[in-house]
Structures are given as C-alpha cells and as structure tokens.
Amino acid sequence: MQVFIDSNFWIALCSPNDTLHKKSRAIARRLKHERADLVTSSDVIAETVTVLSMRAGRKIAIAAGELLVANPMLEIVHIEEELYLRAWDIFRATSKKDVGFVDCSILAVLQTMMIPTLVTFDCDLAHFAVKQHVETVTT
Numbered sequence: 001m002q003v004f005i006d007s008n009f010w011i012a013l014c015s016p017n018d019t020l021h022k023k024s025r026a027i028a029r030r031l032k033h034e035r036a037d038l039v040t041s042s043d044v045i046a047e048t049v050t051v052l053s054m055r056a057g058r059k060i061a062i063a064a065g066e067l068l069v070a071n072p073m074l075e076i077v078h079i080e081e082e083l084y085l086r087a088w089d090i091f092r093a094t095s096k097k098d099v100g101f102v103d104c105s106i107l108a109v110l111q112t113m114m115i116p117t118l119v120t121f122d123c124d125l126a127h128f129a130v131k132q133h134v135e136t137v138t139t
Contacts, residue, residue, distance in 0.1 A: 003036040003137070004110055005074075006120035007047040007102070010040070014048075014064040015056055020121050027119060027137060039115060041077045043105045045069065083108045098124040110134050 012020035013028060031038065045068055053061035068074060079087070087105035094104070103125045110118060111132065118129045119137045126136040 001036050002039055002115045003117045004115045005040045007044045008121040009119050010048040011051050039075045041079055041109055043079045043102045047102050077109050079105050099128055
C-alpha cells in the first residue's frame with residue numbers, strides 16, 4: 001500500500017518537543033508494521049527542512065533532510081512541470097485560503113500516482129483530500 005507523507009508528519013517525527021511527536025512515532029511504527037510504501041515529494045522535503053531550520057536549527061534540518069533523501073524505503077516524487085501545472089490548476093480551482101500551493105502539489109501527486117492514503121496533521125489538507133477520495137491518517 002502506497003502512503004504519501006506530508007511535511008508536518010516529518011517535522012513532528014524529527015522534533016521530540018513537538019506536540020505531535022508521540023503521535024507521529026506511533027504512526028511510523030504502524031506504517032513500518034504494515035510495510036507501507038512511503039512516498040513524499042521534493043516540495044514536502046523543502047517545506048520540512050525549512051520549518052525545521054526555523055524551529056530547531058539548521059543542523060537538525062540538514063540532518064533530517066539527509067536522512068529523508070538517503071532513505072531507500074522512501075520514494076521521492078520530484079515536482080516538475082507536469083505536476084507543477086496540475087498543482088497550479090488545483091490551487092486556482094479552490095477557494096479555501098488555508099490550502100497552500102504545496103498542499104495542492106500533494107493532491108496532484110496523489111491523483112497522478114493514484115496513491116490511496118495520505119498521512120498529515122493538517123486538517124484543511126485532510127478534509128480536501130477526503131473530498132478527492134483519499135483516505136487520511138491523522139491518528
């Protein structure tokens with residue numbers, strides 16, 4: 001089963017002081033137990049390391065980024081022209097101000113690759129994904 005992982009999961013997993021750290025660890029154990037095929041995107045990694053750099057420092061952000069990029073169990077989808085344009089179409093079509101462009105790029109990947117499951121702690125993205133018939137894991 002393919003599962004797309006959002007940045008807020010990676011951020012919580014890499015941040016012991018994050019309020020969602022324990023929840024992210026429990027989800028990570030479950031995904032490992034289920035042998036899920038993990039997928040994320042270049043945009044999500046960029047967002048993850050940027051937020052970690054601001055919250056936890058550059059050293060932690062670089063270490064996290066290197067772990068993600070080097071992880072052989074993680075497929076990284078690069079947001080290139082086709083996915084970017086699809087994300088732009090999704091962004092233009094939504095009126096919700098709390099759905100950002102990276103969220104739309106995630107939805108573009110989910111649709112294009114037909115990934116059935118999204119792990120996110122972002123309620124707005126989760127709600128939007130459910131409307132696209134994507135199962136969300138938040139607990």
